[in-house]
Structures are given as structure tokens and as C-alpha cells.
Amino acid sequence: MMYEEKKFAIPELTGLSKVSIDAHLGLYAGYVKNFNAISALLPEYAKESEKNAHALSELIRRRSFEFDGMRLHELYFSQFEGGSRSLEAGSPLAKQLEKEYMKAEHIEPYLKMIGQMRGPGWAILYFDPQAKQFLTGFAGEQHQGHFATLPIILALDVWEHAYLGDFGTQGKGAYIDAFFKNLNWSVLEQRFAEANK
Amino acid sequence: MMYEEKKFAIPELTGLSKVSIDAHLGLYAGYVKNFNAISALLPEYAKESEKNAHALSELIRRRSFEFDGMRLHELYFSQFEGGSRSLEAGSPLAKQLEKEYMKAEHIEPYLKMIGQMRGPGWAILYFDPQAKQFLTGFAGEQHQGHFATLPIILALDVWEHAYLGDFGTQGKGAYIDAFFKNLNWSVLEQRFAEANK
Amino acid sequence: MMYEEKKFAIPELTGLSKVSIDAHLGLYAGYVKNFNAISALLPEYAKESEKNAHALSELIRRRSFEFDGMRLHELYFSQFEGGSRSLEAGSPLAKQLEKEYMKAEHIEPYLKMIGQMRGPGWAILYFDPQAKQFLTGFAGEQHQGHFATLPIILALDVWEHAYLGDFGTQGKGAYIDAFFKNLNWSVLEQRFAEANK
Amino acid sequence: MMYEEKKFAIPELTGLSKVSIDAHLGLYAGYVKNFNAISALLPEYAKESEKNAHALSELIRRRSFEFDGMRLHELYFSQFEGGSRSLEAGSPLAKQLEKEYMKAEHIEPYLKMIGQMRGPGWAILYFDPQAKQFLTGFAGEQHQGHFATLPIILALDVWEHAYLGDFGTQGKGAYIDAFFKNLNWSVLEQRFAEANK
Numbered sequence A, B, C, D: 001m002m003y004e005e006k007k008f009a010i011p012e013l014t015g016l017s018k019v020s021i022d023a024h025l026g027l028y029a030g031y032v033k034n035f036n037a038i039s040a041l042l043p044e045y046a047k048e049s050e051k052n053a054h055a056l057s058e059l060i061r062r063r064s065f066e067f068d069g070m071r072l073h074e075l076y077f078s079q080f081e082g083g084s085r086s087l088e089a090g091s092p093l094a095k096q097l098e099k100e101y102m103k104a105e106h107i108e109p110y111l112k113m114i115g116q117m118r119g120p121g122w123a124i125l126y127f128d129p130q131a132k133q134f135l136t137g138f139a140g141e142q143h144q145g146h147f148a149t150l151p152i153i154l155a156l157d158v159w160e161h162a163y164l165g166d167f168g169t170q171g172k173g174a175y176i177d178a179f180f181k182n183l184n185w186s187v188l189e190q191r192f193a194e195a196n197k
Helices: A018-046 A053-078 A094-101 A104-115 A160-167 A171-184 A185-195 B019-047 B051-076 B092-101 B104-115 B162-169 B172-182 B185-195 C018-046 C053-078 C090-099 C104-115 C158-169 C170-184 C186-193 D018-046 D053-078 D092-101 D104-115 D160-167 D172-182 D186-193
Strands: A121-128 A133-140 A150-158 B121-128 B133-140 B152-157 C121-128 C133-140 C150-159 D123-129 D133-140 D152-157
Touching: A018 A053, A018 A160, A018 D053, A053 A150, A053 B104, A053 B133, A053 D053, A094 A104, A094 A133, A094 A150, A094 A185, A094 B121, A104 A121, A104 A133, A104 A171, A104 B051, A104 C090, A121 A160, A121 C104, A133 B051, A133 C121, A150 A185, A160 A171, A160 B019, A160 C158, A160 D018, A171 C170, B019 B104, B019 B162, B051 B152, B051 B172, B051 C053, B092 B104, B092 B133, B104 B121, B104 B133, B104 B152, B104 B172, B152 B185, B152 C150, B162 B172, B162 D160, B172 C170, C018 C053, C018 C158, C018 D104, C053 C150, C053 D104, C053 D133, C090 C133, C104 C121, C104 C133, C104 C150, C121 D104, C150 C186, C158 C170, D018 D053, D018 D160, D092 D104, D092 D186, D104 D123, D104 D152, D104 D172, D160 D172
Parallel strands: none
Antiparallel strands: A121 A133, A121 A150, B121 B133, B121 B152, C121 C133, C121 C150, D123 D133, D123 D152
């Protein structure tokens, strides 16, 4: 089954220009397209599986780059839908953040620090439903170093395409600040409710 | 919160010796220990976060190697618990496999092919609850190339430590056959029920 | 011994703006700085090597990202020094390219195809002095997938920072064309002479 | 041009059994074979380059795994040829090691520490002819994280296949000790002379 490009109702954002967001959405569309293209190639090559064994292997190895590029960008853009909204005091997400980070607002500078790590990738807040706790991590490119199976509460894109247009090559910090200004925490609260049920 | 090493009630297996399984369990314990060790270092280094910025980054980058090594091995060993048991005809898992692979038993040679890919890692059957379909993939080492967030139905370890002791350096294929002989499909049926609810 | 940022006499280029090149040179400086910073941390942490074992490991693992970022950018920028200059007909480099690719000019579309590969990295023309032949490859980020030890004849940066400013998120192809327009092949001829002696 | 499997005159070794070395040589042969196989596929797929664009990309991305597996194993096995031999006091290699590590023998525990890093790969002593200094590093699997272009003086395989047979899953340290016992330093002295000319 092929995946379809989703549409996002992204309001006007502070600091992140429409031009940049539109270009970014274009890159997202590329992940969907390429994931589908690779998926379609697999049965094609499998018709002569011995001759194409190496190609099959490497396409299978690579699909997660495209899939994660698709899924992470969907998590990313939907965080802006509905417009900027603070974390609700006393919400289950707020309580869990307080429990683990003393104050809920400590998570922002912590994720900013992770976002400042060198190289293209994502700063991510995962939740482990088994241990009932958060795990923060950095996923290189789209697909390297994820905590396997864990649901994602917050996904912060720190590829160059996310900030170069609006903030320049040295502007990752300013971009991350803008990201948090535009974040709709109620989306994250829903994700947490889903992950923690 | 620290993670604890789990214990598995692994019966006598066909082709996989107790010596190998015990050594393998010892490696699993190492992932738990090292994940906890790195997690404990983070707040330690964070006390002087500027001076230790590079160390913090690289420990954060690396934690998924240990976490995934822990979690994947837990998925792996629990697949043997209860002893070898076939897929139940007509079960939801069987039906979904039939829907996507024509016959449920086609998944075995397909995962074997993925397991034969070069390099240490895992052949994995994921299920995407959004698209309601399986995705098969290869995760390099423990942490490279996972389909982000997707629950795992079957995890097949193809690191050298999984087969060298019993089957030798050229014995990966024989090992994979043995793996499937010992698999308790009812464990996978439970995972599928959980992933698809 | 610390490494020093090199200075490059880059002429006015066609299609690549001074603003973009200056920003790119700033990123290069970051690789030099961070390689030196990590190298300085190693003996520091080694004073308590047991306590800092994980940090030492991960800093050692990461140094090549910074080193290769430094060295590859030096290869990149020096290719523009002296201004655009064609491959000299009959030069040893031209002869070797003809021998392997029929016509020397075939290497350009081939490297362009490699440069179009998905993800940040480098399209690279290596020369293997043992086999006396070229190898073309793609290095992910700065440090993933190099042909170990092989000297580099041509290094084409295809990170987003190389083309986003002048060509936009969909402009990688136009950027690669501009890169080849500005290339000083005599620099490559010298590298080849060095690699093949 | 295809690569050919080299033959090594490996004497009886201390601690490393002939069975293990022979199995290890069999794996080396696999890298040569697979590098050649992928190289042969490229022009084949290139005949329909548009249709096969994804396969071409991923085969190009993967070739370094095979090439480096080939080249590193050649560096590895040739270090045993001629039998165990100490570093010659006062040799250029000895002097350079003293200059950088106080005592030449300090390099051994340092490389052992690197070899103990988690995950399959190589502990490597490189020499940078530009800076006239050593760089020590860890290359993941065969191809991740090399210092680009740098010649290799010493290559220590720490994949599981290198030590599991003779030393067991917990025997990496004992294996590394055995490796150094069998090392012919005069091979390294020749490499250094070559790298430093």
C-alpha cells in the first residue's frame, strides 16, 4: 500500500517564513514519493531475486531513510497546526515532565541543547510506555539512532533546510527558539495521552 | 529511572545450544548495564555542561545503541518462551500476513533473505498502525535504520554472536532456519494484537 | 598538534555567490575548531579514564566527522583556486579518465548522478594507487562510507549548505552544474600526479 | 577492473587458532567477491539508469563496506606475515611514537582501549602526512568514520568474528592481547616509511 502526502493547516508562524515552510513541505513530499518508489521497486527486482540480490538488500536498507523522513516531518508540521499554545498546567504531560525534569519548562533548553548537536538530524522527545518515562535522543539524518518502537512526543527538525533560509548557516539556535515559540503543546498532550494509555 | 535486566524462561532449543544462548544473554545484560551507565553519566557531565558539551552530545547520540540492544534482545529472547508454536490458522496475524504476502508462510523466506544481508544487525517485521500494514526492514548494528515509532512483531538477530558459536562464520542461513524452528508464533500474535488495537 | 584553518584564494565564481562561499568557509572553520576541541578533551578525560570511558569512546568515534569535515572542505575550496580551467587534453589525468570512462568528460555526469543521491554528503572521485584505477563513491555526512586510505582527486560537497543559499531546496542539480563550471582541473591534475606517483 | 583475493603467508600464531584464521580468511574472500559483484552490477543497471536510479544509488553507497572490508583485512593479515617482531628501537616509527606518546609502548594500551569500544569495527592507527602526526580512530563496521585519505599504519579488527571462536563473547580483551603478541612491527615500520616519505 502506498503512502499519501498529508496536508497541514499551518498558520502564519513567527520567525519561520511561508517561503521556507513551503520549501520544507516540498522536501516532505519527496520522502513520501521516494518511499513509495522504493517500495514499488522491491517486488519488481524480486522477480529476479538472485540477480538483483544486492539491489534488493540496499533498497531494503535504505527505505527507513525515506519512511522516517516522511513520518518525522508529519510529526513536525502537525505540531504547528492550531497555532502556538502553551503546555497546560496540571495536564498529564505537564505532570510527567515535572516528575522527570523538576519543572516542565526545563525540557525546552534540554531539547535545544540536543538540537545544537552537530550534523543533520532530529532532536526528539520519546516516551517509553514500558518504563513510563521519557527518553530524549538525537536521530542522525532521518533514520540513524532512533529508540526502536518508542512513540514520539516532540520532533524538532535540525537539518540545514529547516533553518538556512530564515536564519542562515549560523542560525540554528535562533531557529530552535522560533520553533518553540510556534509550538502547539496541545498536540503534544494528545500524543502523550496516546502513548501513555 | 534505571532499566533492569529481564529474565527469560527459554526452553531447550533445537540447534541453538544452551552455551550460545547463555553467552547471548550475557551480551544482553551488557546493553542494559551500559544504557544505565550512560544515562547516569549525563546528569554528571551536565553539571559542567559547557566544558562537557561534546561528551554530552556524543553520549546522547550513542544511547540508542544500548537501548535498542536492550529492547531488541528482549523481543528476541521472549520469542522462544513457551517453546516452538506455529502460527494459528485464521488468527488476525495470519490473516494480515495472508493479505499482504499471499500466504502467511511467505514471510519466513522473505525475512530470511533480509537476515542474509551483509553486516551485523536485525531483520525485523514492523507493523504500521496508521497504514495498517507490515513493513519489513534491516536495522544495522542495534540502532541504524529503524522505522521510527513502529511496533515490532518479529525481531531476528543476525549479529555474528547469534550464530558463530553453533553454526560457524558461514552458518547464518542455518542459524536463521533454526531460529524459525524454535519460534513461538503465539508471542507474535500477542504483539500483533497489541500493535493493531 | 592542533590543526589550523587554511585560507583560500577563491576568485569570483559563476553562480556561487560570495555570501554563500563566505558562509560555507565559516562552516569549514567550525570543523577545524571542533576537531581541535575534541582532540584537546581526550587527554583531559583520560586523566580519569575509567570514570570517563564512555565519553572517551564516543569522542574518539566522533572525531572523524570533524576531521573529514575539515579535510574535505580543504579539498573542495582549493578546487576553485586559480579560477575555472579545463582538463588538459593528453594530461595523465585525462588519459586515465579516458581509459576508464571512454571519454574524460563522462566523469562529470557520473559524478553529478552521485551528487544527486539523497542525503547530505559528498560525491567523490578517489584513485586507488594499488589497482591504478579510480573509484567513485558517496560519503554520507562527512565521514560515512569513505574508501579507506584512498587519495581524493575530486570532492563535491552536496550538503544543503552548499546549494540552499544560491539555488534553493530543489537546486542541487543547478548547483552541481555551477560547481563544474568553476572547477580548476589543473588542481585535480596535480592531485592525480601525487596519487599516482 | 576486478580485485583479486590476496594470499597471506601467516605463520602459526599464539592464541589465534588456524581454524579461526582460516574462517576469517574466508570472510575476507567474501568482501573481495562482493565488491566485484557490486562493481559489475553498476554498468548493468546503468543501461536503464532512470528506472534503476535508486538501486544504483544504494549500490554506490554500499561499495565502501565491501572495499574497506577487503582492504582492511589485507592490512590486518599482512601484519602477521613474517611472524611476531618487536618495534625496532630508534626506527623512524619508534621515534614518531615516542614523540607523540612519550613511550612507543604506550600506543598498545591506547589502541586496546579503542578496540574495546562497543560495536563491530576496527581500532586504527592512521598517519596524517600533512600534519606529520598520528591519528587514532575507530571505524564502525568496515566503512563508517574513517579519517578520509589517511594511510593506515595498524589495523586491529574487533568484529566478533575476530575473537569469538578462540576467546568467546567476553574475550575481546584477551584477543587484543594475542593480536599484539603476534604483530610483526617491521610491517608497520614499512607502512610508516611509505606514509611519511
